[in-house]
Amino acid sequence: MSTFQFLQNSTPVGDAERAALLREPQFGSVFTDHMATLRWSVERGWHDGRIEAVAPLSYHPANAAFHYGQQIFEGMKAYRCDGNALLFRPVENARRLARSAERMAMVCPPEDLFLEAIESLVNVDARWIPDGDGSLYLRPFVIADDVFLGVRPASRYLFCVIASPVGSYFKGGAQPITVWVSETYSRAARGGTGAAKCGGNYAGSLIAQSEAIEQGCDQVVFLDAAEGRWIEELGGMNIFFVLDDGELVTPPLGTILPGVTRDAVITLARQAGRRVTERPYSFDQWRSDAASGRLVETFVCGTAATIVPVGQVRFASGDFIVADGSCGSLTAELRDLLQDIQRGRADDPHGWRYSIKLGSGWKARNVAYV
Incomplete structure (x- = not known):
């Protein structure tokens, strides 16, 4: 019945x-x-x-x-x-x-x-x-x-x-997006509701997302509430950083949403032999690694967007390009593999x-x- x-x-x-x-x-x-x-x-x-x-x-x-x-x-x-x-x-x-x-x-x-x-x-x-x-x-x-x-x-x-x-x-599908780093608003704090998928978290992010759009960006990136230093996540997506030694870095869980796609990306990357580290990564590191060439790719992921590369980063006092601003090879590889599994075109x-x-x-x- x-x-x-x-x-x-x-x-x-x-x-x-x-x-x-x-x-x-x-x-x-x-x-x-x-x-x-x-x-x-x-x-x-x-x-x-x-x-x-x-x-x-x-x-x-x-x-x-x-x-x-x-x-x-x-x-x-x-x-x-x-x-x-x-x-x-x-x-x-x-x-x-x-x-x-x-x-x-x-x-x-x-x-x-x-x-x-x-x-x-x-x-x-x-x-x-x-x-x-x-x-x-x-x-x-x-x-x-x-x-x-x-x-x-x-x-x-x-x-x-x-x-x-x-x-x-x-609109651009898998084309690189431009993101705005909010240094004014935070999304969640320790002991709060950051790990819950509740409407209040998204309501609180809308003013920062509006700010991002005003700056010509597609999405907002939030820093931690305690120090305003550590990268956490976007308004509706998790974020990954690919370094030149092959390491894949993503912020740790706690105050961020434990994304189902995020977990799948970690699994697929490790399966491919990549070293994946869930650790704090600061906004200053992001800028300096992009400037030195140590950072070779940045991408975001979620159910709605799947996997999308980040090409440019803007903030109140400037901006920078991730590598050459295009979609990196690992980003494209993981996106294709994930979508092939989801759509039944690859082994599962x-x-x-x-x-x-x-x-x-x-x-x-x-x-x-x-």
């Missing part, structure tokens, strides 16, 4: 309109016909699972999520491959959502319900998975569902999954791919690691 009741959208997008929307979808601007919803309460646990028409959610203005920020989310993609849909390490997304929930004093679905919601929605809206280089971006999230104005954890929650067909996150020795058999009805759970 499925946890989710299927309530079909009575006015789905037609084939011709959907085909037009799938040609060049702007990231996160087009949504599929359905969403998955599941509710939790102290009295009933998880209940009322539905695959239903995507529609606005109606809430009382005193809902706890509006006032106290109890909200967490994930990001993942489904790729079309040989009649199936491939997910990339969805169990890790389920586990990270659970860690975020713990930090935010919330409740989230167990792994089996998380996966069932994803599988059911992908099966129902499989026609929305783009061909070619596109993918179906999945956004699972949990929000408080209590009506009260007291500062305490909620006693009811909504889990929801929506889906959006997407192309490249950046780590068992990262998660396959959903399509076309067998929304209730089917024909899932296997391949």
